[in-house]
Amino acid sequence: xxxxxxxxxxxxxxxxxFLIILPKDWVVRQKLSKxxxxxxxxxxxxxxxxxxxxxxxxxTRSTTAxxxxxxxxxxxxxxxxxxxxxxxxSKEPITNEQRDELKRVIxxxxxxxxxxxxxxxxxxxxxxxxxxxxxxxxxxxxxxITSRMIDDALKAYFEGLQKAAEEIIQRDEEVDRLFxxxxxxxxxxxQYPRMSELMKITPVEALDYRLAAQYIERIADLAVDIxxxxxxxxxxxxxxxxxxxGDKVKEMLSVSVNNLFKFDAxxxxxxxxxxxxxxxxxxxxxxxxxxxxxxxxxxxxxxxxSLLRMGEAAKDITDLALPHN
Numbered sequence: 001x002x003x004x005x006x007x008x009x010x011x012x013x014x015x016x017x018f019l020i021i022l023p024k025d026w027v028v029r030q031k032l033s034k035x036x037x038x039x040x041x042x043x044x045x046x047x048x049x050x051x052x053x054x055x056x057x058x059x060t061r062s063t064t065a066x067x068x069x070x071x072x073x074x075x076x077x078x079x080x081x082x083x084x085x086x087x088x089x090s091k092e093p094i095t096n097e098q099r100d101e102l103k104r105v106i107x108x109x110x111x112x113x114x115x116x117x118x119x120x121x122x123x124x125x126x127x128x129x130x131x132x133x134x135x136x137x138x139x140x141x142x143x144x145i146t147s148r149m150i151d152d153a154l155k156a157y158f159e160g161l162q163k164a165a166e167e168i169i170q171r172d173e174e175v176d177r178l179f180x181x182x183x184x185x186x187x188x189x190x191q192y193p194r195m196s197e198l199m200k201i202t203p204v205e206a207l208d209y210r211l212a213a214q215y216i217e218r219i220a221d222l223a224v225d226i227x228x229x230x231x232x233x234x235x236x237x238x239x240x241x242x243x244x245x246g247d248k249v250k251e252m253l254s255v256s257v258n259n260l261f262k263f264d265a266x267x268x269x270x271x272x273x274x275x276x277x278x279x280x281x282x283x284x285x286x287x288x289x290x291x292x293x294x295x296x297x298x299x300x301x302x303x304x305x306s307l308l309r310m311g312e313a314a315k316d317i318t319d320l321a322l323p324h325n
Contacts (some may be wrong), residue, residue, distance in 0.1 A: 012068045017199050022050070023300055035143040041193040049193050060084045067098055068121075078127065079109050080180065086112075086124040093119045110171070110181040113283065130185040135209055136261045138185075142178045142216045143257040147250045149223040150310070154246045156227050157241045157303060165227035175220040182213045208320040212260055215313040222306045222313075229299050241285055242303065248274055249310045256317035263321050271318045278311040 005020045030052045032038070041049045047297045062085040065074040071088070078086050088094075088102065094117075102122060105110045111128035149168050156164035186206040189196040198201065201209070234242075252274050255267045282304050 014195055020204045039194070041197070048137065051193050054142075064089055066090065067094060067102070071098075071102060073114075075102075075105050075124070076108070076180075080184050080187060082184055082191065084126050086123040087121060088124065090120050094122065108177060108180065110177050126184075128181070130188060130195065133185075134199065135182055135185055135201065135317070137262070138178050139209065139213055139216070139257060142182075142213065142220075143253060144174055145175050145178075146220045146223065147253060148214055149175075149220055150246055150250055150253075153223040153227040154243060156230050158234050158242070160233045161231055162230055165230045168227040168237050169224055172220050172224050175217055179217045183210060186210050209260070212320055215317050216253070216257070219310045219313050222310050226303050226306050229303060231296055233298075234255050237302070238289075241281075242307070244279065245281060245285070245304075245307050248268060249307055249314065252278075252311055252314035253317070256314045256321075259318060259321045268318050268321070271315055275311055275315045278308060282308045 003281045007023075008019045010017045010019060012056050027033075032052055036052075038052050041051060048249075055254035060264075061083050063078050063080065063083045064087040065071075067088050067090040075086060075088075090098075098121070099117075103114070106114070106124060109126075112124055112126050114122060115125045149171055152164060152167050155161065156168065185199065186201070186209055189199050189201045189206045190203055196206070203232070252271050255271055258273075259267050285299060286304055289297050
């Protein structure tokens with residue numbers, strides 16, 4: 001609902017202060033009364049935000065969920081919403097099986113730990129402070145792990161290393177953990193202006209970083225898909241061509257992620273040119289694979305397409321940096 005208010009000036013035409021009247025319904029809903037503090041914060045677009053929650057930004061935000069419900073979804077949703085404390089309760093005594101299931105679930109999340117428990121309640125707390133673990137640090141960590149996953153996935157595929165493929169799948173779980181952490185922090189930045197100020201992230205940047213993290217997570221998933229295609233060792237000529245493509249993809253990813261936090265127009269041009277090369281090279285390689293009588297053409301084509309999609313995702317990350325400049 002939009003409320004139009006007239007700006008008023010105190011002290012006549014020479015007065016130095018201006019006033020607006022807040023909607024009474026809003027004041028009642030927020031349980032405010034005369035003398036209560038509210039904070040006025042200016043957004044980058046010039047809009048002012050009146051936030052009654054800001055004075056309480058440092059307090060622990062707590063929520064309660066019943067263990068009998070969909071425990072995985074309950075914990076995930078509350079973690080991503082930025083709650084510092086999640087209380088898992090049960091009318092009946094909590095069984096050992098339920099406790100074990102809960103421990104498996106919280107392994108998906110960075111810094112979420114059991115801090116208290118009894119027969120009918122388990123308390124989870126998130127022990128990470130968004131201001132001490134910046135989004136940029138977490139995203140660069142995601143990038144590093146994903147780049148190594150690309151390298152190792154290709155090596156496992158080239159040499160038919162099944163055990164190495166299983167290790168790559170485990171590392172994908174670490175990428176997912178960082179992804180959830182980034183989403184949690186960015187949602188907090190959007191919901192709470194004070195948190196946004198402390199993290200030095202504007203709402204527009206939060207949207208871009210959220211998309212960028214999703215692209216990185218997608219690239220990691222594609223690396224897992226390549227690792228799962230492990231069969232017999234490949235012909236060395238094909239290995240050399242695929243390795244070159246993989247190296248280009250990693251370079252695109254690294255440049256794109258770094259460009260989010262330190263923009264350089266020349267790097268954008270470089271990524272765009274590399275994507276063009278990637279499209280041409282994969283098209284040629286795809287044609288050569290189809291006409292070759294050796295190997296497993298369908299699997300090889302799948303790997304080529306996966307590398308191309310990785311490059312396209314890296315290019316999409318580069319595009320996100322443009323509006324800020």
